[in-house]
Amino acid sequence: MAGNLTLRVEQSFTAISPQSWSRLAGASKTSSTPETPYNPFLSHAFLSSLEESGSAAPKAGWHGHHLLLENEAGELIGAVPGYLKSHSQGEYVFDHGWADAFERAGGRYYPKLQCAVPFTPATGPRLLVSSGYDRDIMQATLANGLQEVTRQLGISSAHVTFVPESELMAFQDADYLHRTDKQFHFINDGYADHDAFLETLASRKRKALKKERRAALEGGILIDWLTGKDLTEEIWDQFFEFYMDTGGRKWGRPYLTRKFYSLIGERMPEDILLVMAKREGKYIAGAINFIGGDALYGRHWGCIEDHPFLHFEVCYHQAIDFALSKGLARVEAGAQGEHKLARGYLPVTTHSMHYIAHPGLRNAIADYLEREREDVDAMTEYLSEHSPFRKGERQQEQD
Numbered sequence: 001m002a003g004n005l006t007l008r009v010e011q012s013f014t015a016i017s018p019q020s021w022s023r024l025a026g027a028s029k030t031s032s033t034p035e036t037p038y039n040p041f042l043s044h045a046f047l048s049s050l051e052e053s054g055s056a057a058p059k060a061g062w063h064g065h066h067l068l069l070e071n072e073a074g075e076l077i078g079a080v081p082g083y084l085k086s087h088s089q090g091e092y093v094f095d096h097g098w099a100d101a102f103e104r105a106g107g108r109y110y111p112k113l114q115c116a117v118p119f120t121p122a123t124g125p126r127l128l129v130s131s132g133y134d135r136d137i138m139q140a141t142l143a144n145g146l147q148e149v150t151r152q153l154g155i156s157s158a159h160v161t162f163v164p165e166s167e168l169m170a171f172q173d174a175d176y177l178h179r180t181d182k183q184f185h186f187i188n189d190g191y192a193d194h195d196a197f198l199e200t201l202a203s204r205k206r207k208a209l210k211k212e213r214r215a216a217l218e219g220g221i222l223i224d225w226l227t228g229k230d231l232t233e234e235i236w237d238q239f240f241e242f243y244m245d246t247g248g249r250k251w252g253r254p255y256l257t258r259k260f261y262s263l264i265g266e267r268m269p270e271d272i273l274l275v276m277a278k279r280e281g282k283y284i285a286g287a288i289n290f291i292g293g294d295a296l297y298g299r300h301w302g303c304i305e306d307h308p309f310l311h312f313e314v315c316y317h318q319a320i321d322f323a324l325s326k327g328l329a330r331v332e333a334g335a336q337g338e339h340k341l342a343r344g345y346l347p348v349t350t351h352s353m354h355y356i357a358h359p360g361l362r363n364a365i366a367d368y369l370e371r372e373r374e375d376v377d378a379m380t381e382y383l384s385e386h387s388p389f390r391k392g393e394r395q396q397e398q399d
Contacts, residue, residue, distance in 0.1 A: 004072035007145045011064045013051045013081070018044040020076040024128040029293070031131065035166065037293030039124040041117040045267035046290075047081060053260035056118035060255075061086045065113060067145055069138065077130040078138045080146060082115040084155075090255050092121035092335045093161045093181065093352050102156065102361050113150055113158040119255045121183070121335040122297050123162045123350055127170060139170035147174060147355050156361070161352040171353035177362070179352045179369050180376045182383075184338075184345035186320050186331040194321050197344060205388035209317075209343065216313035219279060223318060226274040227291075231265040238283050239274060242302025275318045277303075277310060287315045289322070294329040296322060316343045338383065347383040349376065 010016060021044040022028035026036035028043060040046055050056040051064065058064075062083045069078030088095055091114060099109035115126055127139040150158045160171065172178065191197040198206045217223070226235060240258050264272060273296070277285040285303035289296050301315050319331045333340055341347070356362035 026125040040271040040290040049263035053257045079128045084111045090119045115160040143170045143174040158355040163351045176353035184340035185348045216309035222278045236261040246302035298333045347380045
């Protein structure tokens with residue numbers, strides 16, 4: 001291709017060396033910048049663990065199809081993590097209706113190309129570029145490269161989910177369709193501690209949260225923060241029991257394998273926070289979080305005992321406590337959940353970009369997305385107006 005650059009597809013993430021991957025901005029602590037702070041989900045440790053553990057592997061319907069951009073010396077200077085998928089599970093941006101409509105009309109929706117971090121509804125770089133290169137040019141090259149791969153494969157579509165705002169223009173210029181949704185994030189407005197945050201809430205809301213936190217820890221429940229060397233195999237056994245119990249009841253098929261937790265515990269222990277609840281000397285519930293350069297990312301939780309408000313304490317209040325103690329800018333609490341609003345998490349717009357190869361399907365989806373974006377904007381505005389903060393506090397919607 002032009003400029004002596006080469007685009008190619010690598011099907012196995014483990015074939016990409018950690019050293020070359022670490023040069024991509026945001027994919028490692030050493031390559032992070034203020035514009036692209038470290039995102040643990042884009043690290044080689046996280047992505048390779050998903051593959052090696054069998055969590056995101058061909059037998060689970062995730063066939064690696066990672067787009068790599070190399071210079072004339074064969075050095076990796078850009079990339080997009082991607083997967084050919086035979087289903088739409090584990091993505092958190094729902095396109096089942098698109099697939100059903102296309103197949104009823106005689107089309108073939110699957111396989112599709114999914115560019116994302118599997119099972120992870122967290123915004124982060126998708127068009128990864130090494131420092132020292134023109135970011136706009138490289139991002140445009142990667143966005144157009146995904147289209148070319150889609151055409152060469154003869155598949156229906158390419159979907160890039162949880163895209164940061166800084167990459168939207170590259171996809172829009174390449175004629176991708178824009179989809180929005182909302183999440184709830186806690187924004188650290190320079191609070192000294194949790195009490196300082198609570199003081200910004202309306203009096204009734206503040207009292208309700210204090211009462212909720214007290215109630216969650218009734219019966220002698222204690223909370224531990226575990227990270228680094230605390231993450232032993234025994235701890236992972238206990239947490240995996242929580243994950244399987246709650247995941248099996250709520251979703252029917254948990255995605256992550258036990259081996260995955262061992263691998264991330266070995267490869268990235270300092271990037272992990274387990275918030276564990278203990279009663280009578282035994283852990284009964286826990287939530288896993290990942291520590292980024294400027295954010296704490298809450299992922300999933302589980303329990304083997306039901307206690308009122310314990311889920312809110314472990315997943316939301318403790319995450320705020322940790323983020324404030326480390327000076328992190330925000331807590332991203334995962335997908336959906338209007339109940340987070342009452343606990344100080346504000347609505348934030350998320351973005352995904354979609355290349356639809358079939359003109360008829362593209363036109364139908366474009367019309368649908370225009371109306372959906374209007375609905376998302378209206379709901380986000382409504383929720384922002386009903387936040388628990390006192391009127392006049394400096395809390396703004398994060399678009």
